[in-house]
Amino acid sequence: MADLVYRTIMHDIKEKIVNKEYDGMRLPDERSLSEHYQVSRSSMKRALELLAQEGIVFKKRGSGTFINPLYLKNRGLFKYEGSNLGITDSFSVPGKSQNIELLDYQVIKTDDDLKQDLFLTSSDFVYKIRRLRLLDDQPFLIETGFIPIKIAPDLNPDILKKSLFNYLEHQKNKRVTKSFLTITVEPSTLEDQVKLMLEPNEPVGIIEGIFFLDDGTPFEVSNMRVHYKYMKYNSFVNLNK
Amino acid sequence: MADLVYRTIMHDIKEKIVNKEYDGMRLPDERSLSEHYQVSRSSMKRALELLAQEGIVFKKRGSGTFINPLYLKNRGLFKYEGSNLGITDSFSVPGKSQNIELLDYQVIKTDDDLKQDLFLTSSDFVYKIRRLRLLDDQPFLIETGFIPIKIAPDLNPDILKKSLFNYLEHQKNKRVTKSFLTITVEPSTLEDQVKLMLEPNEPVGIIEGIFFLDDGTPFEVSNMRVHYKYMKYNSFVNLNK
DNA sequence: GAGTGGTCTAGACCACATC
DNA sequence: ATGTGGTCTAGACCACTCT
Numbered sequence: 385m386a387d388l389v390y391r392t393i394m395h396d397i398k399e400k401i402v403n404k405e406y407d408g409m410r411l412p413d414e415r416s417l418s419e420h421y422q423v424s425r426s427s428m429k430r431a432l433e434l435l436a437q438e439g440i441v442f443k444k445r446g447s448g449t450f451i452n453p454l455y456l457k458n459r460g461l462f463k464y465e466g467s468n469l470g471i472t473d474s475f476s477v478p479g480k481s482q483n484i485e486l487l488d489y490q491v492i493k494t495d496d497d498l499k500q501d502l503f504l505t506s507s508d509f510v511y512k513i514r515r516l517r518l519l520d521d522q523p524f525l526i527e528t529g530f531i532p533i534k535i536a537p538d539l540n541p542d543i544l545k546k547s548l549f550n551y552l553e554h555q556k557n558k559r560v561t562k563s564f565l566t567i568t569v570e571p572s573t574l575e576d577q578v579k580l581m582l583e584p585n586e587p588v589g590i591i592e593g594i595f596f597l598d599d600g601t602p603f604e605v606s607n608m609r610v611h612y613k614y615m616k617y618n619s620f621v622n623l624n625k
Numbered sequence: 626m627a628d629l630v631y632r633t634i635m636h637d638i639k640e641k642i643v644n645k646e647y648d649g650m651r652l653p654d655e656r657s658l659s660e661h662y663q664v665s666r667s668s669m670k671r672a673l674e675l676l677a678q679e680g681i682v683f684k685k686r687g688s689g690t691f692i693n694p695l696y697l698k699n700r701g702l703f704k705y706e707g708s709n710l711g712i713t714d715s716f717s718v719p720g721k722s723q724n725i726e727l728l729d730y731q732v733i734k735t736d737d738d739l740k741q742d743l744f745l746t747s748s749d750f751v752y753k754i755r756r757l758r759l760l761d762d763q764p765f766l767i768e769t770g771f772i773p774i775k776i777a778p779d780l781n782p783d784i785l786k787k788s789l790f791n792y793l794e795h796q797k798n799k800r801v802t803k804s805f806l807t808i809t810v811e812p813s814t815l816e817d818q819v820k821l822m823l824e825p826n827e828p829v830g831i832i833e834g835i836f837f838l839d840d841g842t843p844f845e846v847s848n849m850r851v852h853y854k855y856m857k858y859n860s861f862v863n864l865n866k
Numbered sequence: 867g868a869g870t871g872g873t874c875t876a877g878a879c880c881a882c883a884t885c
Numbered sequence: 886a887t888g889t890g891g892t893c894t895a896g897a898c899c900a901c902t903c904t
Contacts, residue, residue: 446888602695621803
């Protein structure tokens with residue numbers, strides 16, 4: 385998977401940018417680069433296109449391709465830097481260990497919302513899973529997830545105490561690569577205050593998401609209530625449509 | 626701009642999907658489609674790629690291209706549907722009029738953060754602009770923005786009471802198409818409570834953004850404090866890298 | 867084996883920026 | 886006039902799915 389031409393070149397250029405191996409902020413032109421890498425200009429364009437989509441470079445017709453100075457100065461700000469969609473990963477903090485407490489785990493019938501969101505029929509059943517996530521001893525997230533049993537028939541509490549997405553990727557060879565997220569804000573409920581150790585005036589961030597497998601199959605509907613101090617969502621928006 | 630082959634086809638297929646003109650959830654294969662539209666397969670792929678990036682279809686190697694059922698069922702949920710990056714547009718609600726109250730408007734020197742974010746030097750000056758946005762008579766957003774004067778030397782209060790992005794696009798021919806956003810949550814401050822008509826226990830959502838022009842020039846740094854009931858951010862995430 | 871999407875090439879021509 | 890990125894083509898071959 386990693387030996388594709390445009391991927392390889394993209395990573396190579398990214399590394400060169402980070403290591404400041406280009407003179408100034410402008411990259412060589414596409415024709416020279418394709419000569420240098422010994423590939424067609426189309427493949428070269430594709431590699432540069434990926435970099436542009438990630439906000440690492442800006443392309444300007446007639447002028448050239450330029451490194452985004454903010455990428456060099458503030459790389460951590462950028463989305464998905466070395467992460468995947470797994471919550472376990474995206475909330476990880478260096479030096480802190482993440483723990484999971486299983487609050488609830490059962491199989492229920494689908495209601496109308498679930499049927500729509502997970503593309504199911506009335507005869508399908510889903511797991512309902514509630515988990516409390518902690519960094520060291522600080523709880524920061526209450527997660528309620530719904531997963532069709534037919535997608536992961538052998539799910540069990542041991543898996544749920546670790547990373548669900550890791551289990552899927554490594555044991556079932558299913559990758560979760562797409563999601564719809566809706567982010568909102570609410571005052572904390574009593575349960576939030578108790579479980580997340582919040583004061584009554586302190587709020588929660590709410591992330592509702594539908595996660596998809598590679599092939600477009602909806603895999604999980606999830607509602608996450610996040611301690612406001614741990615709530616941070618970064619997004620790079622590109623509207624060149 | 627709208628007469629590009631892949632754009633035109635993309636919009637045509639999008640419309641056919643919305644109008645349910647395809648049998649079932651699967652599109653015809655790429656080769657048939659390129660035959661039908663009388664274009665090369667590459668152009669066809671490009672059109673379909675755009676649809677996939679927006680989450681409208683899913684492509685599955687070996688099987689075909691499928692309409693995302695959730696797109697049909699819940700189109701409003703999707704990002705950028707007929708919008709641009711302008712806040713004026715993304716917060717618009719049918720049937721409600723948007724108003725802007727100018728709270729503060731001055732020119733200041735750059736501090737270190739601004740210099741970094743807007744890629745300026747110490748000799749540059751910026752506008753500091755604070756605006757309160759309302760839907761009908763309900764205030765929902767306090768916005769503090771910083772803009773280098775050299776990018777928009779003739780800015781004035783009249784423009785600021787309307788849409789800044791519209792002014793840029795139509796009067797200055799500068800389009801804002803990229804941004805970095807960071808979304809967090811906080812309890813409301815006293816000022817929030819007064820200006821946004823919030824109870825003391827009610828929170829705000831915070832959107833901090835850096836907006837870029839087409840060529841990568843950082844154009845504005847903005848901090849938006851949003852009434853929690855009006856705070857909703859949708860995001861389609863695709864990790865096929 | 868047949869069908870479908872993915873990758874890659876080589877080259878023509880266009881549109882914009884700069885000098 | 887030259888250099889740069891953008892669009893589009895025609896076609897070869899690969900990788901995966903389904904039957």
